[in-house]
Amino acid sequence: MALEQEATYRGTVYPWQCDHVGHMNIMWYVGKFDEANWNLFARLGLTPSYLRASGRGMAAVQQNITYRRELLAGDVIEIRSQLLELRDKSIRFRHDMTNAETGEIAAFCELTAVHMDRSLRKSASFADDVRAIALRHVAEPVGA
Template sequence: MTDNPTYRGTVYPWHCDHVGHMNVMWYVGKFDEATWNLFRQLGITSGHLRGGFGMAAVQQNITYKRELLAGDTVEVHSRLLEIREKVIRFVHEMRNAETGEVAALCELTGVHMDRSTRRSCPFPDAVLAAAREALAA
């Protein structure tokens, strides 16, 4: 996982369901925010995406390990698992920032796209290089 969190935030009462713990939709949202921060670190920036490119999630698997409650502060740490010409795989680990306990894990697979053709396309060389450097670290 990265030493620096790709997301940090708080569980608010409106994030909680009828059982009193954070609802699954908010886990997904916090993991999504972590994804965009990880992408920025690799060079998949908002400027790149405004240039006609996009990312499509093609698989997402979440494992829930511990409940998060209103008032808990959470951190997501992310790690790249694989980069190929057009495909990226990575994992997020959501932790309770106070206890350090892992609350959930999320493994994702994404595809780089050309938005004009709506087809997959290769990542820029700089993104591939940054990802390979992250994998080697």
């Protein structure tokens, strides 16, 4: 199954996640996108056990969120992710957050993350097996 066909996050907007005007607050968009990050990473072989055993980690270095539609308490949301680019030590990917009832995109987020050596506190090349998995999931450029 292609990576982008399976959700990397499913959840609900709770009343306490809403701001003074009744919309889901931006801090919760970031949190839900973060949960999708870890599901995406695991699918690429960057599992919690791999990261612990190898002394590696992932660090976000850029995150851009675009808000399209408001989300309200009770809305069910789904995030689907695409790997856009794989480099030696970094990846760039996109999450689309949709209202599961309407199918409308509520927000999308493009991130760049760096693969880190946690003891040296510097970037590190991806392992060959992780690279092989990731390369199978890089999305085709639009118009290709």
